[in-house]
Amino acid sequence: MKISEYVIKNIEHHVKGRVSTIDIRGKEVKVVFTYHCLDRLEFWKIDQFSLFKALIEPEEVLKGHGNRYIAHRRFDDHLIRAIYDYEDDLPIVITVYFPYTSRYFHGGKIYEDKIFS
16 A cells, blocks of 8 residues: 555554554554554544554644644544554554544644654
């Protein structure tokens, strides 16, 4: 699968969900998507390409509770809100949802973290 200049090279099972290996401009990155996240993608009818876009090219990333981060990417009046943290430097996407932009978007260009930088 290819998203612009990003290629999903491999998908494996993980005890917490699914691990995707993504080639981003020649750099390979592994990301775990928890079972809960995968269920939420189906519930909100978000395709994985939109989630990858939100993680790879977020408009803003906010600090969440504890050591978690929240990546935002707008899609019309809504935004993908992807909550993630790290376990041994491995990004783990815990959940995702699709609220109205007006509720959570802070205007963009805030980057507390960049999952794929």
